[in-house]
Amino acid sequence: MNSTAIDSNIFRNLFGTEDARKIFSDTSFVSQMIAVEGALARAEAKAGVIPKEAAVAITEGCKTDRINFDKLASDTDIVGYPVFPLVEQMNTMISQEHAKYIHWGATTQDIMDCASMCQMKEALELVRRQLLEVIQVLEKLVETHRNTPMAGRTHLQHALPVTFGYKAAVYLSGFQRHFERLQEIEQRCLLVQFGGAAGTLASLGSDTTGLEVRRLLAEELGLKDPSITWHVARDHIAEIVNFLGLIGGSLGKIALDVIIMSSNELSEVSEPFVPHRGASSTMPQKRNPISSEVILAASKLLRANAGLAMDAMVSDFERASGPWHLEWVCIPESFIYCCGALHQTAFALGGLVVNVDAMKENLASSRGLIVAEAVMMGLAPSLGRQPAHDIVYRACHDSIDTSRPLIDSLLSDKAVIENIPKAELEKLCDPLNYMGCCRQMADRVLQWGTTASLQEHERDRSDKVLVNGAATDKSSNGQTNGLH
Numbered sequence: 001m002n003s004t005a006i007d008s009n010i011f012r013n014l015f016g017t018e019d020a021r022k023i024f025s026d027t028s029f030v031s032q033m034i035a036v037e038g039a040l041a042r043a044e045a046k047a048g049v050i051p052k053e054a055a056v057a058i059t060e061g062c063k064t065d066r067i068n069f070d071k072l073a074s075d076t077d078i079v080g081y082p083v084f085p086l087v088e089q090m091n092t093m094i095s096q097e098h099a100k101y102i103h104w105g106a107t108t109q110d111i112m113d114c115a116s117m118c119q120m121k122e123a124l125e126l127v128r129r130q131l132l133e134v135i136q137v138l139e140k141l142v143e144t145h146r147n148t149p150m151a152g153r154t155h156l157q158h159a160l161p162v163t164f165g166y167k168a169a170v171y172l173s174g175f176q177r178h179f180e181r182l183q184e185i186e187q188r189c190l191l192v193q194f195g196g197a198a199g200t201l202a203s204l205g206s207d208t209t210g211l212e213v214r215r216l217l218a219e220e221l222g223l224k225d226p227s228i229t230w231h232v233a234r235d236h237i238a239e240i241v242n243f244l245g246l247i248g249g250s251l252g253k254i255a256l257d258v259i260i261m262s263s264n265e266l267s268e269v270s271e272p273f274v275p276h277r278g279a280s281s282t283m284p285q286k287r288n289p290i291s292s293e294v295i296l297a298a299s300k301l302l303r304a305n306a307g308l309a310m311d312a313m314v315s316d317f318e319r320a321s322g323p324w325h326l327e328w329v330c331i332p333e334s335f336i337y338c339c340g341a342l343h344q345t346a347f348a349l350g351g352l353v354v355n356v357d358a359m360k361e362n363l364a365s366s367r368g369l370i371v372a373e374a375v376m377m378g379l380a381p382s383l384g385r386q387p388a389h390d391i392v393y394r395a396c397h398d399s400i401d402t403s404r405p406l407i408d409s410l411l412s413d414k415a416v417i418e419n420i421p422k423a424e425l426e427k428l429c430d431p432l433n434y435m436g437c438c439r440q441m442a443d444r445v446l447q448w449g450t451t452a453s454l455q456e457h458e459r460d461r462s463d464k465v466l467v468n469g470a471a472t473d474k475s476s477n478g479q480t481n482g483l484h
Contacts, residue, residue: 006021006333006336006337006340013340014294014340014344015294015297015298015336015337015340016336016337016339016340017336017339017340017343019126019339020123020126020335020336020338020339020340021336023119023122023123023126023335024119024123024331024332024335024336026069027064027069028119029115029116029119030064030067030069030072030082030086031064032114032115032116032118032119033082033083033086033111033112033115034062034063034064034067034086034090035115035118035221036110036111036114036115036118036221037058037062037087037090037102037103037106037111038055038058038059038062039114039217039220039221040103040104040106040110040111040194040213040217040220041054041055041058041059041101041102041104042055042059042216042220043213043214043216043217043219043220044101044104044105044213044216046216047209047212047213047216048209049104049105049204049209049213050101050104051098051101053098054097054098054100054101055101057094057095057098057099058090058094058098058099058101058102061093061094061098062090062093062094062102063093066089066093067086067089068089071085071089072085072086072089075088081108081112082112083103083108083111083112084108087102087103090102105196105201105203105204105210105213106194106196106203107195107196107197109193109231109319109324110193110194110195110196113193113231114192114193114194114217114221114223116237116327116331117190117191117192117193117221117223118221118222118223119331119332120190120237120240120331120335121186121190121222121223123335123339124182124185124186124190124240126335126339127182127244127247127335127338127339127342128179128182130339130342130343130346131175131178131179131182131247131342132179133342133346134175134342134345134346134349135172135175135176135179137345137346137349137350138168138169138171138172138175138349139172139446141164141165141168141349141352141354142165142168142169142172142442142445142446143165143446144165144354145163145164145165145168145354145356146163146165146166146169146438146439146442146443147163147165147439148163148164148165148354148356148359149161149162149163149164149359149360149363149431149432149435150162150163150164150167150268150359150360150362150363151359151362151363151365151366151370152167156260158365158366158369158370159370160370160371160373160434160436161363161370161371161431161432161434161435162435162438163435163438163439163442164354164359165438165439165442166438166439166441166442167257168442169441169442169445169446171250171253171254172445172446173445173448174250174253175250176445176448178243178246178247178250181243181246182243185239185240185243187224188224188236188239189236189237189239189240190223190224190236191223191224191225191226191230191236192214192217192218192221192223192224192225192226193229193230193231194210194213194214194217194229195214195229195231196210197319198231198318198319199228199229199231199232199318200229201213201214201229231315231318231319231320232315232316232317232318232319232320233313234309234312234313234315234324234327235313237309237312237327237331238306238309238310238312238313240309240331241305241306241308241309241327241330241331241334242306242309242310244302244305244306244334244335244337244338245302245303245305245306245334247302247338247341247342248298248299248300248301248302248303248337248338248341249299249302249303251295251298251299251341251342251345252295252296252298252299252300254292254295254345254349255289255291255292255293255295255296255299255345255348256292256296258271258289258292258348258352259289259292259293259296262289262292266358266362267355267358268354268355268358268359268362269352269353269354269355270287270289270352270353270355271287271289271290271291271292271348271351271352271353272347272348272350272351272352272353273287273351273353289348291344291345291347291348292344292348294340294341294344295341295344295345295348298337298338298340298341298344299341301333301337302334302337302338302341305329305330305333305334305337306330306334308326308327308329308330309326309327309330309331309334311323311326312324312325312326312327312330363431364431366406367399367403367404367405367406368399368405368406368407368429368431369396369399369400369406370431371406371428371429371430371431371433371434372392372395372396372406373434374428374429374433374434375388375392375395375406375410375425375428375429376388376389376391376392378420378424378425378428379391379392379416379419379420382419382420383415383419391413391415391416392410394413395409395410395413395416396409398412405429406429407425407426407429410425410429411425
């Protein structure tokens, strides 16, 4: 029986993706733990700690398809952790001559943390691809609608004219920053874990052998070698989960805008039409913005999980007595929710129906009130800012009370007609003349890096090798290449 939305056969594709679920499945986690045990054996063999033959036997003989998962689950219920029962099963897969070197000098949390890190490394690559997809979709919206006028709103009321391209560029700028954050996270947070019982590596002696093994293990797993054991310093994990929460916040903002803009009263956008998507069981006319509703829910769940990751940082002494368990919940959930929300966003925005005519009608619906600031600023050089504000304020109230255009109310005020020509006033009352720097800022956001340049950057990644877990360009003498 499936008990959560991300596991449910009914809801799973609303709140996640198959790729993300696969990364965090039981089979994947066990495979990662076995891979870590094999990598540890190879690292220790290179450092001369265990025989090379043992490392080969462990790597080649211990396979996930030979694991009895029912027994592993039952034994984990008793032990409280899966590593000890996993190692017991691995011991039966190869000769005892070599099996005795499995898990040499390690502790449970070393293996589980490394396996989790490898999962997060793989999942961040998935997030990277999905971020690029959303960035590409937003770029198209910015380019297409850089000159599409609409009402900008504050406190859900008309504020000033903007363009829809400007609005989309604001969204886009956030995802550009997320992409930059992801690059930093990959360099700072994907750390190998190997410290033994209390993190001191005492099981491998008092010299630097343990540190050498950890360095080699980092190379084997494609992770970064930390300066010190991080058993109880979980800030980098909290950073990763909070990063996913930040993405969720940006996605939630877009979703909320789309939901409101999809209302019948505005009708400015609608999600892509798919027969029966967002339909009602009783109201045939309904076309609910279902993707945006799911995204909004996921964004809230991601923020809640970000708090759990922060709580997991508060550990006692050299081995936590419980907070670590919170990560077992919040890490997989956060990645699955985030990937699901990114997928829904790419779908919703990729086929977003933009009602340009409705945007124009709504912009004109306040009969010029939306450019009251423009008139105030036009009068200010002659009258001063505050007197100009008071005059326009009175005109706005008159326009609202009499339901007539703002310009008519202004022309009935002697102070206005004495200080500004009618032709100039008409120009000031045209919303299309008060767009500020919308277009210029949208263009600057696009200049940050088009999808083509980002994809070129991604291709460059394939030419890089991992040195102590840090991405380094082969052709640049160890210097890393930035996004720009």
